[in-house]
Amino acid sequence: MDEQLNQAPCGFLTLSTEGAIVSMNEMLLRLLGYRRDELVGQHINVILSNSARVFFQLYFIPMVTQKGFVEEMYLSLATNHQSEEIPILLNASMNESSRHKLIDCAFLPMQRRNDYEDQLLLANKVAKDALNKKQIALEELEAKQDQLIKINKQNQNELQLAKKIQETSLTDAFTNDRMQVESYYKASKELSGDIYGFYQINNHQYGVILLDVMGHGISSALVTMSLQSLYQKVIPKGMKPASVMKELDSHLHYLFHNDEEAWHYCTAIYLFIDTEKHTIEYINSGHPPAIYHDKNGRQEELCATNPPLGTFEGIKYNSKTIRYAEGSRLLLYTDGVSELIGYNYLQDLLMKSRNAVSQMKEEILLELNQKENSYYQKDDQCFILIDLK
Amino acid sequence: MDRNIVARNNVTIKGKGSQPILFAPGFGCDQSVWSMVSKSFEQDYQVILFDYVGMGKSDLGAFDYDKYSTLDGYVQDVLDICSALALKDVILVGHSVGSMIGMLASLRQPDYFSSLIMIGPSPCYLNHPPDYFGGFEKEELFGLIDMMDKNYIGWANAFASTITNDAEHPEVAEALEDRFCSTDPVIARRFAETCFFADNRKELPKVTLSTLILQCAEDVIAPTVVGDYMHQQLPESTIRYMKARGHCPHMSHPDETVELMHNYLEERKSEKIGGLT
Numbered sequence: 001m002d003e004q005l006n007q008a009p010c011g012f013l014t015l016s017t018e019g020a021i022v023s024m025n026e027m028l029l030r031l032l033g034y035r036r037d038e039l040v041g042q043h044i045n046v047i048l049s050n051s052a053r054v055f056f057q058l059y060f061i062p063m064v065t066q067k068g069f070v071e072e073m074y075l076s077l078a079t080n081h082q083s084e085e086i087p088i089l090l091n092a093s094m095n096e097s098s099r100h101k102l103i104d105c106a107f108l109p110m111q112r113r114n115d116y117e118d119q120l121l122l123a124n125k126v127a128k129d130a131l132n133k134k135q136i137a138l139e140e141l142e143a144k145q146d147q148l149i150k151i152n153k154q155n156q157n158e159l160q161l162a163k164k165i166q167e168t169s170l171t172d173a174f175t176n177d178r179m180q181v182e183s184y185y186k187a188s189k190e191l192s193g194d195i196y197g198f199y200q201i202n203n204h205q206y207g208v209i210l211l212d213v214m215g216h217g218i219s220s221a222l223v224t225m226s227l228q229s230l231y232q233k234v235i236p237k238g239m240k241p242a243s244v245m246k247e248l249d250s251h252l253h254y255l256f257h258n259d260e261e262a263w264h265y266c267t268a269i270y271l272f273i274d275t276e277k278h279t280i281e282y283i284n285s286g287h288p289p290a291i292y293h294d295k296n297g298r299q300e301e302l303c304a305t306n307p308p309l310g311t312f313e314g315i316k317y318n319s320k321t322i323r324y325a326e327g328s329r330l331l332l333y334t335d336g337v338s339e340l341i342g343y344n345y346l347q348d349l350l351m352k353s354r355n356a357v358s359q360m361k362e363e364i365l366l367e368l369n370q371k372e373n374s375y376y377q378k379d380d381q382c383f384i385l386i387d388l389k
Numbered sequence: 390m391d392r393n394i395v396a397r398n399n400v401t402i403k404g405k406g407s408q409p410i411l412f413a414p415g416f417g418c419d420q421s422v423w424s425m426v427s428k429s430f431e432q433d434y435q436v437i438l439f440d441y442v443g444m445g446k447s448d449l450g451a452f453d454y455d456k457y458s459t460l461d462g463y464v465q466d467v468l469d470i471c472s473a474l475a476l477k478d479v480i481l482v483g484h485s486v487g488s489m490i491g492m493l494a495s496l497r498q499p500d501y502f503s504s505l506i507m508i509g510p511s512p513c514y515l516n517h518p519p520d521y522f523g524g525f526e527k528e529e530l531f532g533l534i535d536m537m538d539k540n541y542i543g544w545a546n547a548f549a550s551t552i553t554n555d556a557e558h559p560e561v562a563e564a565l566e567d568r569f570c571s572t573d574p575v576i577a578r579r580f581a582e583t584c585f586f587a588d589n590r591k592e593l594p595k596v597t598l599s600t601l602i603l604q605c606a607e608d609v610i611a612p613t614v615v616g617d618y619m620h621q622q623l624p625e626s627t628i629r630y631m632k633a634r635g636h637c638p639h640m641s642h643p644d645e646t647v648e649l650m651h652n653y654l655e656e657r658k659s660e661k662i663g664g665l666t
Contacts, residue, residue, distance in 0.1 A: 018634045019635055050529045051536050054525075055533060055536050057635055059417060059540070061641060062640055065641060114539075
């Protein structure tokens with residue numbers, strides 16, 4: 001080996017085709033901390049790290065044997081006594097000029113470049129891991145969303161069924177030679193906090209009730225159903241308005257006794273109509289006034305006579321009675337109607353319209369629809385129209 | 390013949406004989422590692438060479454990350470080739486992990502094969518003290534995989550393989566014709582993890598075929614103690630200790646490798662004839 005190569009600023013090594021060290025330059029000996037006689041004749045494994053030994057067999061030997069050269073191979077060398085690993089870049093070529101084939105290898109230590117590459121690889125790994133985690137999180141989120149949609153659909157189905165049940169509890173419109181009743185009922189959500197009922201008590205007495213439980217949705221609807229099951233028993237018995245209201249009031253107090261969280265109150269109006277005496281006996285518990293309109297155009301408001309049901313315990317209910325003339329008309333409604341189209345509109349409509357109650361119902365609906373398009377509907381709507389013949 | 394499999398695994402068929410001899414490469418490189426050995430079989434045998442999916446000139450598009458996450462994926466490649474070529478009584482020559490892939494293939498379809506020749510085999514590279522010494526600690530294998538990450542042998546191809554899907558630029562594909570040991574780094578890493586952490590020790594006693602083990606001297610990947618373990622566990626095996634040092638005698642010492650293979654196959658032949666008389 002000439003002196004220039006011996007002292008060149010790179011490691012130089014010659015191997016047999018099997019990997020035995022034939023010769024090496026001074027620079028490499030210094031780098032690894034060996035004497036020449038310690039390495040010559042040894043297998044190159046002696047100066048390779050454990051991983052590099054395997055890599056050398058897997059890639060170096062096949063490549064140099066098959067192609068005759070190796071370029072830019074990264075390996076790590078082990079110094080004497082295995083005290084340190086030195087990352088190097090290796091170029092090699094098969095030298096066939098001598099009697100035996102030999103492999104010439106040149107090494108360049110690359111400690112700093114290696115540190116830099118380690119950091120790059122680490123950063124790459126961190127980025128990949130983060131990407132994977134994001135992907136997993138995204139998939140989990142999608143699964144959760146699917147689950148939610150499924151649950152929501154189940155709930156929707158349940159609510160639709162509940163809506164049907166609630167609507168079944170409403171009494172149908174009826175007409176006879178004494179009176180004609182029309183009604184309208186629409187929930188803001190699936191279930192409504194409004195409820196009504198009309199009952200023929202005997203051949204000349206009728207009971208008409210309209211309730212609006214505070215709030216809307218499932219909890220309010222449950223209260224309406226509870227109240228409905230009660231009034232549908234007591235009204236047909238012909239109980240006086242004061243007794244009917246007392247029953248409903250007591251029932252609410254009983255339901256929410258000592259439970260402020262669940263507490264619901266309700267406004268209600270109950271009319272006890274006698275077609276022989278031509279009287280309407282009523283109690284209005286905090287409900288918007290019903291409008292009485294006679295055929296001469298005189299209107300009377302059936303205003304609140306009491307606070308809402310379920311508010312103060314031990315209230316005494318006193319009814320009021322008015323006489324009605326044949327051909328008069330009554331309109332009962334909840335605040336979901338009057339707040340949308342206005343009390344004045346209802347008054348005017350009764351005043352102007354000579355149409356039958358069924359047509360008048362359509363007129364109110366038209367107005368409600370128009371107003372609904374411009375406002376966000378948030379309350380349940382219900383009204384009852386009665387023609388007293 | 391199923392042309393899809395032939396193209397997928399870049400199957401090459403040579404030789405004048407009728408007895409098929411199938412060469413399964415080890416980790417990392419393509420079928421050209423066999424060139425110095427396979428030639429001497431072309432006179433009397435049907436020589437079949439191939440690349441695993443992901444290696445050499447195989448169809449990279451057929452690489453399935455899940456399928457090739459266990460050796461079974463590569464075993465299936467071998468079985469597909471036997472089936473596509475309607476091979477029977479194949480002599481399977483495997484190098485390193487190729488010999489394990491061949492052995493697992495023979496367990497799944499014994500009819501396809503007549504004998505196994507294993508060069509530098511190891512059923513398990515990890516040490517399992519106190520009974521088994523595979524040669525490696527887990528950290529050393531991870532270190533090896535890290536070293537692969539820092540060798541950009543396959544990088545040019547990783548980039549180019551995406552371009553070559555473009556049918557309008559066949560010249561790019563031509564420039565890459567010579568892949569040899571350069572594999573897409575993602576695929577190479579997968580193969581490395583699959584190979585190096587495989588444990589097939591339990592399969593060894595189930596092998597029914599006659600097996601030749603060629604054990605190199607000073608092999609850091611498959612040490613002699615592992616070759617002896619193989620010999621002891623395989624029911625019908627012969628072991629030959631080679632003068633060749635290292636892990637690739639088929640490349641570094643093709644003459645010795647060929648001679649030992651021929652000797653074994655001759656012995657097998659005369660045994661068979663002996664058995665018939």
